[in-house]
Amino acid sequence: MYGRYTQDLGTFAKDEAARLRLQEGDTPRPRRPSELLEYTQGRCAPCRVCALQCQRFLISKVGEDWVFLILLGLVMALVSWAMDFAIATCLQAQKWMYGGLDTNVLLQYMAWVTYPTVLITFSAGFTQILAPQAVGSGIPEMKTILRGVVLKEYLTLKTFVAKVIGLTCALGSGMPLGKEGPFVHIASMCAALLSRFLSLFGGFYENEARNIEMLAAACAVGVGCCFAAPIGGVLFSIEVTSTFFAVRNYWRGFFAATFSAFIFRVLAVWNKDEETITALFKTRFRLDFPFDLQELPAFAVIGIASGFGGALFVYLNRKIVQFMRRQKTINRFLMKKRLLFPALVTLIISTLTFPPGFGQFMAGQLTQKDTLVTLFDNQTWAKQGLSDEFEYLGILEAWRHPRSNIFVTLVVFILMKFWMSALATTIPVPCGAFMPVFVIGAAFGRLVGESMAAWFPDGIHTDSNIYRIVPGGYAVVGAAALSGAVTHTVSTAVIVFELTGQISHILPVMIAVILANAVAQSLQPSLYDSIIRIKKLPYLPELGWGHHEKYNVRVEDIMVRDIRYVTLNCKYRDLQQVLHSTKMKNLPLVESAESMILLGSIERTQVGALLSNHLSPHRRLLTLRQKVLSEDGHRPSDSSIRFQISTETSSGTPARPALRKPLKPALKRVPRRCDQCPVEQSRYLTCPCAACTLPVPCPCPACMCCLHPCHSLPMPCLQPACTACCPQGCSNTPLLQEEMILGDKMTPAEILEWEEQQLDQLVDFSSAKIDPAPFQLVEHTSLHKTHTIFSLLGLDHAFVTSIGRLVGMVSLKELRKAIEGSLTGKGVKVRPPLASFRDSTASTTEADTTALRQLWDRHQHHHMPREAGPGGDDDDDTPK
């Protein structure tokens, strides 16, 4: 694990140092004379020299973090503002069309329905064609990327364009969709692109560790400039994307998010939308007595109900997706007519919200933003039996219905929006679910608040002053609670404060959010984790809290004991056997089968390359030529020839690239992805695609399930049934054919004989890349600790050792199984003999001691034969 990354880092650092030296040493000297020559003839030469120096200074500063963060914040604020502007224009257009056609209801309906359908269909089609990776929220993918997995297609310019345009259209349609999730993704793409752009000026933008840090900051910027909520943005992005967070990245997020939110709001002021910088959904609740202590139970009820509602939303969303996927007829039909599903959903939803139709009972004519503004309104809507009956002014009008009650309207609104939002977020367009959920939560809170206001018309407080109940405050609480429940975050509370610009309801909001989280977390995963599971991205489930079993389960209970390994003194035949018998992506390298001392780990591809390299026709031809030469000439011994060849072919890394280069174009089309597997295989070699575990061989060449090594180096297949296993076939590699034609004059029998002979040779590992320090655990490490280490270091496997000896291996899969077993209450599948064994005290130290004694004995026998060891010890029954 470490070896791999640090190698890259090391190489990078070296190159970088070399480049910097070059830059500092050489570049200024040749440039300055020519430029000075050019400028000294002008009139204001000193000015220009000064400007030049400034420019040079600026370029040298480009590498600094804060420049990057400011640029990122600026760009994202502009994008956010421009998108908001475009979306508002789109919505305005719909309203204008709808308003203009008020003479004919049918025409009105046509306009109301067609407009969003066209926009959504365009968005879906555009995204599908340009970059299918832009579909959906993006937060699940960002969580995966920040875990260290590379999903390369997700951070390209193409995806950026697709996401921005697709999202603008999708939101412009007025569907219940959000922009928060996509904005996290957009900001990350922006950061990645900016990195690449700035690397043109030099600097450290190729560094992987740094890029991950910047991505974390970008996530914060995304949320921050979407809601003009810098603090909430930072916290939300941490909660949603990270498991462990480096506090040193913390201020990066704050810095960029604050700058971004500032610019975002300043743009609104400059555009004369606002007089000064204020909150996005400003509320005006009274400050002196925001709420009564006796209202707290009502807030708690909102919290608990929101918890159940949030879990239900996640469940509903997942079920809709699964239904679509499982129903094969539907699935097949939808795959063919990809744009039909979005159009259909949009049609249904917009029909139901048609204001003169059913929409009149659910404030259908309001946009999401207007809905929120009205829900956070300071006045009480419910009739209070007093003379000063409330006047519905302006957009508030939409909530009034002459033949209906405000309570009925709210209930209908909540119920309809609930399934609509759950359905709409499954449409394959760039969209988030945060904002719709937020609106539903606000409506629910408002409902409770209006009920309370109707119940206690003069407030609960019985002292001198009359403090009426503020239903808007309940709406704020409800919004925070439901969105917190769906996303499993506490920071929605902070977002709510920043959105409304008031913090007076802090305690009710905190109480409701915490209760909602407690309920929702015990029922369902968060929406983002749910999507991660649906999309089969690699993940590590969270440890539940208060589940004490996890302290009792240890690595020895969950590890795989029967692992294949490569020994230092093995033959090529052993390599072949190991590759045939296991699917592990990383093979441990041990000293010898007896000692089992772990020396490092070697990637499966490397083993395959070693083997194919050794058996390559190229090498065979070389042998042949050598043989012919030696038969003609001075005839050295056979073994020395073999050795010479072996060193020649494997003399290493400098020679290989030249051999590999011409293959690249031919192989370029090979690393295509299988449909079900969203992971770009370039670096992350563990394929999370479910297809790989099926008995059917995987069509994806990067998965390496198929042993056939034609993807990396040209050689004939080792397996007879290879064409079935490898759909590409061996004839794809032109070099191979050329070689075969050129000099392969051996008969198949001879080839087989030669190969058998070669397989009996000892493996020369000197050309293989070996991870010299793979991560190691001990058998007694608890599940809790293992989980922490895996998520801290982003591991996907670890070897279990006992005093240097390899005893097993734990991968993400085992860990996942163990945790989900313990979380679903089924209990971890502890191996029965082990579990019973563990009860006897001091068994662990015994085992350790025995192992050590074995090693010690071995050494005594080997190196110190003069002193007799305790030969016939009584603890010989331990397995070796």
Next chain:
Amino acid sequence: MYGRYTQDLGTFAKDEAARLRLQEGDTPRPRRPSELLEYTQGRCAPCRVCALQCQRFLISKVGEDWVFLILLGLVMALVSWAMDFAIATCLQAQKWMYGGLDTNVLLQYMAWVTYPTVLITFSAGFTQILAPQAVGSGIPEMKTILRGVVLKEYLTLKTFVAKVIGLTCALGSGMPLGKEGPFVHIASMCAALLSRFLSLFGGFYENEARNIEMLAAACAVGVGCCFAAPIGGVLFSIEVTSTFFAVRNYWRGFFAATFSAFIFRVLAVWNKDEETITALFKTRFRLDFPFDLQELPAFAVIGIASGFGGALFVYLNRKIVQFMRRQKTINRFLMKKRLLFPALVTLIISTLTFPPGFGQFMAGQLTQKDTLVTLFDNQTWAKQGLSDEFEYLGILEAWRHPRSNIFVTLVVFILMKFWMSALATTIPVPCGAFMPVFVIGAAFGRLVGESMAAWFPDGIHTDSNIYRIVPGGYAVVGAAALSGAVTHTVSTAVIVFELTGQISHILPVMIAVILANAVAQSLQPSLYDSIIRIKKLPYLPELGWGHHEKYNVRVEDIMVRDIRYVTLNCKYRDLQQVLHSTKMKNLPLVESAESMILLGSIERTQVGALLSNHLSPHRRLLTLRQKVLSEDGHRPSDSSIRFQISTETSSGTPARPALRKPLKPALKRVPRRCDQCPVEQSRYLTCPCAACTLPVPCPCPACMCCLHPCHSLPMPCLQPACTACCPQGCSNTPLLQEEMILGDKMTPAEILEWEEQQLDQLVDFSSAKIDPAPFQLVEHTSLHKTHTIFSLLGLDHAFVTSIGRLVGMVSLKELRKAIEGSLTGKGVKVRPPLASFRDSTASTTEADTTALRQLWDRHQHHHMPREAGPGGDDDDDTPK
């Protein structure tokens, strides 16, 4: 590293499982019949049975996290409220005394000065006597503890009592001291004590990992209930105490802090202090136009000035402490009269704040709380040339002076309070610096705000409405900025919002805080880090941002190459030599000196124990007896006797405790601490005490600098000059003497001969505790990555390996040196040959390959002699 902890965890888990089984299986059965018998005779037996079941259910729930968090929150809220009440009473008493004596200024002065002097002196004396660990803030110590270091005396009941009472007296004196830092400490102690208390009911309270998680939550509770700021509390505690934060602990903090803040404020409502739950320092700034865009430069100026001010404060504070320590005459005098310094400082400060004296120019009669309330006031104090000159009402009166200007008063206040606070926080009483700094920041902000108001009497905005400048808003910004600069945190912004109950100034506050942080972080460490360095606690400096060199430095440049190791087949003499030649606390265990394959690590104490055990008089006597017996009886061979003995003494862990137990009382007084070393040595064996590195032998027995092993096991000293080296002397251990008297009939010459003979035996490691998987790095790991891993996993050393072979070691010390070298701009001390070596490309892979080839060659030579390896290779010049 892992081995050690996980071993504990494993053992714990086992014990726990056994106990739970016992509890579930046995406890209910014997209890129920007896209890039912007792109750069935009563009238309401069903009720009681029900109550009993409830009780049992409750007890079973005690182990849950949320019960613990609620209890913690409740207790801390009560403590906070009670302390606030007591402090308010104390301050009230002073005011009453001062007011009652207004006939005579001298008497008034006496009362004004004596009262705080007595309180502070009492506080200092009380703390000194009961628990000196309670002195100071406590945040630095908590940071160290959360890093995994055990400072045991810091979390005891005694310290808790000392801290609570000491803090109450210190704050009751009216000195410029804060309660935030101490509250973090108090909450942590509370959590530790609660853990211990709840473990009486069973549950998982002994688990170390869990306790650390709970301590993290407790820190949040401490801040949260101190300011009634749950969100800010969580964030502040994260920023101040952690380097990496587990998001799964996040909600724990939120939950406990919210509950605590809620109870804290509810208590105020119940006590009729407040009508309902509101913020602690509620502000009433206008919501519709909180500030103008054109005021932002002024806020930025506040931020930057606060950054410089914060750095100056930290510098001043450190210089005062260092001056006190360095001036030997002062130091010696103060050590003798420990209470003189606090009394003197209090006398000076209270004299200067005496209201009829100099205090009238700096609002000396206001308490800290009143000062803040007045500074956050909504009105403008500066004369505006208008008719409605401002009336100073109530406590605002204090700021007015007939012969002075409000600007002068504010400037005097800021300057005086600045050095007073820096001085007062060095007094050895429990006290924090957050609140004083906060007040100074507020005053500075107010000063800027009043200046702005005087400059622009009608506001800057030139449109229709006149929006006057709100100086109170500037005060809020200043408070957040200066406290953020001193503590290097961004979350003071959130604390400020929660304290004032208004979030309308979010952007100015964020901008100022970020600028202040940027300035302060580049000038000085945070106040807490500064204290950590002064107290010489173990720490890892933060990586600066934008320092690219850290990507270029690699482990191979900073690691120690010349390390001592223990081989598996070494003799006791080798152990002795290793112990003599190195001071390393953890020794690597390698397979053999030739292969250098790292098998594990062994603690220095374990090696010492092995050695002393082998040479113990006890064993010598046994040998003697055995010899006598064998001479009498059947006379086995000499070597078999020796072996028998060896297995008997070292048959392991079960036998040893019995041997060790009786020693405990006699040795109990031995683990005392040296004066300069605050770390309790029980687990953390690396002594951070500076004295250890001096040539003088350390008087602290736990440091193990002295080889003399009389502290762990009785045996005669190996060194001739031991009495000089070990001030305790060998005669301290009664068992030894007894043994000596009982059966030591060997002459010194015989003993020496016997020992020489024993030293030539092979070491039997079976009784030693070996960490089977110490953390390993590779040579190419970058400094950046190494820092991340060390702070993530809380390591204090790591071995550097290359394909299983030990090549070096990196400890916290090397890392610290490298980072601070690179941070201070002096450049890292890269070894010149290495640095030049690195420039040539592909050198690293070469080295790897060579190493591997060596291993391979060795194996080929050893196991496979039938195939000739490439014997005379050209890369033999690499060092072995």
